[in-house]
Amino acid sequence: MRIAKKFQEQDPGGAGKVYGFALQAGDPALFFQMVELFGYGAGLQHVVLDPDGNVVLDQPDNALALINQLKLYTDKYVAPETPQHTFVDMYQLIEGGRVGMFRVGDWNVMKWDREGLKGDYVIGPMPAMSADQQPHVVLQSMRSVAAPMEHDNAEVARKFMAFLLTKDAQKIFVKYLGSGIRNDLDENVSASQKFFLQPQSSLSNNDFLDSVYPWFPQVKEALFEKAMAAVANPPADWNAWVKATADDLRVTVEKLRK
């Protein structure tokens, strides 16, 4: 928030009107992704629901992550159209040089290391949600590779899976996707990309709860409705709002479980 405010006030690039943050909230899934990213930075793997299906939104760190994000809207550190922004809208702001901070994946760093955008973007230290917290990096959407037991070419599939973990294969991932899962892949990459291959912060993994609970999208939708209403009419007491929202979500989850 401090950096966002400073950037917004000083407009170091001289772009005219600039914003501290770029977010997307054009639909429940986009909004929820942003909420989770804030949570990840605070070392939280799940902001709203834990893997057992319990609503954890009103736990102190989780509440802080959500409140901080919503305050970016109400304190006007994001573009006023952000509640309607899709991924493309968000990137139009980012690549138009109109925002100070934004989420980043290493595939973008590859792009920004090339001519045209080179030097326009810097990767700073990983921020922490508050002074008493450590910054975190979370590998989102972890994916495993598996071959069905009855596969005709199971042996070939097994060999291919083993190959995927070799350094040669991982270098291909780094070249085309910007990321890898080995810790010896940082040769011949830019300093900014190296940041992602040698994380300076604690690393944990995460996968979508949508894959665990088929009704999880409805929880996202319920949170989205409440959050957008709060952005339109900010509550006087954010903590009370989070508590009430969490209680409502518990009722929703209870219904959905049936």
Next chain:
Amino acid sequence: MSKTDYWAPALIPGDSRQGALQQVWANRTLYVFIFPFAVTMIVFGIVPIILSIYVAFTESATAMSKAPTFVGFENFRSVLSDPQFINSLWSTVLYTAVSVLLNVALALGLALVLVGPSASRFSTFYKLALFLPVVTPEVATFIVWKWMFNQDFGAVNAALTSLGLPTFGGTTTNVGSFSILVVVELWHHVGFYTLVFLANLQLLDPSLDEAAQIDGAGKLKRIWLVWIPQLRPSIAINVVYATIEFLKTFTAVVVITSGGPNFATNFVSYYAYKKFDLAQYGEATAMATVLFLVVMAVTLIAYYFNERRDYR
């Protein structure tokens, strides 16, 4: 016109099966030409509608599986008890009413101006200018409109600021967002409705106008009492078509407002689409079915009244 000047399907008397087959055979050329379009309409028009209604009666989690679980009217009950859907339905109806009124009234006004002597010199240019938005790809133009209304670098606010006027909230306010959709869709559709009126204005009975002139009626009186009554069929067609079109408004919402802010432009088509996006297939198709029924009802009522009235 003599009987041989036009072609009509051969009618064979009798209602027996043989008679029906003979009738089909006698009209075989007609059926050969109709066949590809009939098949296309059935496969890409009617079948998806039936499938969509079918999904509306299944549980979302199993809707896409080989053996979906049927839940009767549960999805309809869920949708109709969802306050967000009721809001969505009302905002769609309000948007449709405002848009139909504006589009048809403006189109009629523009058509009357374009057939008048004042526009005769550049009439082709004016018609082209009006019709161009109709044939321009929607998404591309809607993106431009969206940028024009942007709070920070949009042309609209830049113009207002340079004139010393207060800025416009654009898509960040409920009323602004709703109004932008009305204006953008007006720009996109009004040319089509104008064209329908222009075509019908060419068909007016000149003797009625002459009689009114001889009786001393002025221009405005003639338009109101002679021209517009003769234009009733085209007014009815435009109103019905516009109503159907605006009830289904989707693309402009996707591109410009994403249903916001705070669901102010969350029209039914868009809401159903977002439900589908959230894997709530049963609810999404139930919403689509409700919208389909509303559109069908409007169409049938309009058709009924249109058929009953003798306009001329």
